[in-house]
Amino acid sequence: MAAQVFAYIEHKNGVADDTALELVSAARNIFPDASPAAIVTGSGADLDAVCNDLAASYSEVWKFDNEALAYPNAEAIRKLLVAVLPAEAVVLVPHDTFGMDLAPGLSIKLNSVFVSDAAGFESLDGDNLKVIRQEYSGQVSTHLMANISAGAVINVRPGVFQPDESKSATGQVIDKSSEIGELTVGRRFLEVVEAEAGDVDITKEDILVSVGRGIEDQDNIEIAQELAEVVGGVVSCSRPIVDAKWLEKPRQVGTSGQTVKPKVYMALGISGSFQHLGGIKGNPFIVAVNKNPKAPIFQIADVGVVEDLLDFVPVLTEKIQEGK
Amino acid sequence: MEILVCVKRVPDTAENEIEINRDGSDIERDDLVYSVNEWDNYAVEEAIQIVDKVGGAVTVVSLGDEESEEVVRREMAMGAHNGILVTDDVFAGSDGKGIAAILKAVVEKGTYDLILTGAQADDGAGQIGGMLAAMLDMPYASVVNSIEVLNDSQLKVGREIEGGNQEMNEIALPCVLSIQTGINEPRYVGIRGIRKVASVDIPIWGASDLGLDPANVGESGAGVKRVDYFVPELGEGAEILEGSNEEIAEKLIDLLKAKGGIK
Numbered sequence: 001m002a003a004q005v006f007a008y009i010e011h012k013n014g015v016a017d018d019t020a021l022e023l024v025s026a027a028r029n030i031f032p033d034a035s036p037a038a039i040v041t042g043s044g045a046d047l048d049a050v051c052n053d054l055a056a057s058y059s060e061v062w063k064f065d066n067e068a069l070a071y072p073n074a075e076a077i078r079k080l081l082v083a084v085l086p087a088e089a090v091v092l093v094p095h096d097t098f099g100m101d102l103a104p105g106l107s108i109k110l111n112s113v114f115v116s117d118a119a120g121f122e123s124l125d126g127d128n129l130k131v132i133r134q135e136y137s138g139q140v141s142t143h144l145m146a147n148i149s150a151g152a153v154i155n156v157r158p159g160v161f162q163p164d165e166s167k168s169a170t171g172q173v174i175d176k177s178s179e180i181g182e183l184t185v186g187r188r189f190l191e192v193v194e195a196e197a198g199d200v201d202i203t204k205e206d207i208l209v210s211v212g213r214g215i216e217d218q219d220n221i222e223i224a225q226e227l228a229e230v231v232g233g234v235v236s237c238s239r240p241i242v243d244a245k246w247l248e249k250p251r252q253v254g255t256s257g258q259t260v261k262p263k264v265y266m267a268l269g270i271s272g273s274f275q276h277l278g279g280i281k282g283n284p285f286i287v288a289v290n291k292n293p294k295a296p297i298f299q300i301a302d303v304g305v306v307e308d309l310l311d312f313v314p315v316l317t318e319k320i321q322e323g324k
Numbered sequence: 325m326e327i328l329v330c331v332k333r334v335p336d337t338a339e340n341e342i343e344i345n346r347d348g349s350d351i352e353r354d355d356l357v358y359s360v361n362e363w364d365n366y367a368v369e370e371a372i373q374i375v376d377k378v379g380g381a382v383t384v385v386s387l388g389d390e391e392s393e394e395v396v397r398r399e400m401a402m403g404a405h406n407g408i409l410v411t412d413d414v415f416a417g418s419d420g421k422g423i424a425a426i427l428k429a430v431v432e433k434g435t436y437d438l439i440l441t442g443a444q445a446d447d448g449a450g451q452i453g454g455m456l457a458a459m460l461d462m463p464y465a466s467v468v469n470s471i472e473v474l475n476d477s478q479l480k481v482g483r484e485i486e487g488g489n490q491e492m493n494e495i496a497l498p499c500v501l502s503i504q505t506g507i508n509e510p511r512y513v514g515i516r517g518i519r520k521v522a523s524v525d526i527p528i529w530g531a532s533d534l535g536l537d538p539a540n541v542g543e544s545g546a547g548v549k550r551v552d553y554f555v556p557e558l559g560e561g562a563e564i565l566e567g568s569n570e571e572i573a574e575k576l577i578d579l580l581k582a583k584g585g586i587k
């Protein structure tokens with residue numbers, strides 16, 4: 001199998017994203033002998049800094065320097081990739097909001113298969129790559145067989161592959177900027193508006209009592225607030241609670257919310273989607289209360305309670321109060 | 325503005341525990357409660373709000389088995405003007421590209437200025453919108469959480485990126501957008517609303533209506549094939565506390581105290 005493997009590198013302010021080193025491991029998981037090449041687009045000194053760092057992890061670093069790439073516009077980058085990638089390339093992209101923007105359309109233009117949100121690779125038999133995915137927010141897993149004879153675009157779930165920290169490559173940075181063709185796009189980047197701060201900063205709290213859709217009703221949020229009060233923590237939540245406007249956005253934990261690093265995280269009625277878990281760092285002690293014993297949150301929690309939270313949490317609050 | 329919204333009928337994960345069927349070929353579908361994919365409701369609501377402002381019509385299309393008619397009708401009860409059901413046995417086993425190719429044929433059978441999908445569906449793939457845009461050679465923006473119509477040929481759209489930050493873009497029409505939850509508050513649909521559209525005619529299109537070659541869609545055209553469903557071998561997982569609620573609470577309090585979970 002002579003397919004060449006490429007990793008698309010996300011970076012910001014001159015520093016590569018955590019996924020940059022995870023994709024090295026992901027590539028080796030597919031092709032044990034792979035020496036994947038990194039693709040880095042951007043402009044100026046920040047780009048150079050990222051490329052130079054990556055040469056310790058990738059045998060080749062393809063650098064594309066252009067003003068028009070200063071902000072990663074998926075449409076422009078797609079055009080560029082279609083122009084420069086060899087036939088049958090296997091391209092790995094992080095499955096985040098940029099990967100969701102770029103990868104599905106890239107697979108169409110490269111005329112190769114697309115696999116979204118891969119959580120593991122089981123085997124490669126000829127051109128048949130057996131991939132592990134999760135569906136129904138992690139309640140079940142599935143094997144897909146992708147025919148990669150014409151190459152593939154694969155979005156890899158962030159955080160599942162161990163980053164390759166060995167820094168054992170003595171790679172070279174290859175400036176491919178002259179190969180950048182025209183980059184006219186139908187979607188023009190204007191600006192990034194930073195998320196607003198709220199009245200509480202959940203990123204600084206040691207104890208979080210976090211509620212998800214299992215809280216069922218806005219009025220029930222009080223139950224979590226009472227628990228938070230007796231344990232000396234604050235209430236945070238999953239995305240649907242913010243969508244329903246039951247709590248403010250700054251209280252949302254997850255990839256499109258806050259990244260928290262508490263000592264103790266209590267997940268009440270939260271299923272444990274990877275976008276939610278992506279916002280929990282620092283290996284806290286996790287308590288999950290969920291009435292579904294198969295909820296994926298139990299796979300990562302330290303302690304689980306399989307009960308209706310509306311019954312259980314008030315009892316817990318009362319017992320804590322009694323003991324004080 | 326003529327807007328097409330793609331909606332998928334999916335098992336409602338808030339209402340169901342998803343289990344695998346006996347031979348692992350599918351999830352156990354008996355007794356599942358189905359609904360419209362959560363993201364798609366936001367897309368339909370957004371389309372209705374745009375048309376309320378600038379005029380035009382909203383068409384919803386769902387691809388699936390005959391049961392998908394119920395989600396088309398539900399979205400029409402919300403206020404979508406037209407509905408289309410796309411169903412054909414030869415579509416079974418389609419991969420993402422197959423689904424996108426079928427939806428492309430639907431788009432080309434009409435004249436649309438804007439096509440909306442959800443950011444993701446039950447498979448969590450988030451693939452159809454981007455594929456469809458590339459197939460149609462239209463610009464695309466994913467995870468959109470705000471839309472402002474600038475003029476007949478341009479929109480200003482916000483994408484909700486990591487950390488809840490918002491990336492603002494100008495995008496040329498016609499285009500494809502995938503909609504993120506929270507962009508609006510989808511209106512409630514009552515029984516009366518459903519009843520109103522109960523007898524509205526919904527056209528049903530198959531492969532031949534869409535000029536599709538069965539060899540290119542469905543299982544035969546799929547480069548990605550589902551092998552099976554399985555339950556992963558779990559690591560240790562959580563220690564599950566057992567007993568009455570009072571007993572569990574007491575055990576949990578001891579653990580919390582030890583871990584600094586009670587100040």
Ligand SMILES: Cc1cc2nc3c(=O)[nH]c(=O)nc-3n(C[C@H](O)[C@H](O)[C@H](O)COP(=O)(O)OP(=O)(O)OC[C@H]3O[C@@H](n4cnc5c(N)ncnc54)[C@H](O)[C@@H]3O)c2cc1C
Pocket residue numbers: 097137211212213214215216237238239240241252253254255256257258268269270271272273275276279289290291292295307308309310337338443444467
């Ligand atoms: C680009 C993108 C970014 C995203 N970013 C985020 C993010 O930052 N944060 C985030 O949280 N999500 C995010 N999501 C959404 C994510 O995919 C999930 O949809 C979401 O996390 C689900 O929230 P939940 O666990 O509260 O709800 P559900 O998945 O619906 O889970 C509810 C759980 O509550 C349990 N339950 C129900 N009733 C009870 C009861 N009475 N007692 C006990 N348990 C009960 C159920 O068994 C279920 O497990 C993002 C999605 C996308 C596409």
Ligand SMILES: Cc1cc2nc3c(=O)[nH]c(=O)nc-3n(C[C@H](O)[C@H](O)[C@H](O)COP(=O)(O)OP(=O)(O)OC[C@H]3O[C@@H](n4cnc5c(N)ncnc54)[C@H](O)[C@@H]3O)c2cc1C
Pocket residue numbers: 329330331332333350361363364385386387388417418419420421423440441442443444445446447448449450451452453546548549550
């Ligand atoms: C029994 C079974 C067998 C399957 N076999 C395969 C297989 O062999 N290979 C494979 O790759 N996949 C297979 N699938 C998955 C199927 O192809 C997916 O439904 C498809 O990939 C699109 O859904 P998604 O969840 O990936 O869409 P996403 O890209 O996550 O959805 C995004 C948006 O696209 C739109 N959309 C998606 N699907 C539809 C639809 N049907 N109608 C209208 N709009 C839609 C909606 O707006 C949705 O919000 C199988 C599914 C089932 C149930």
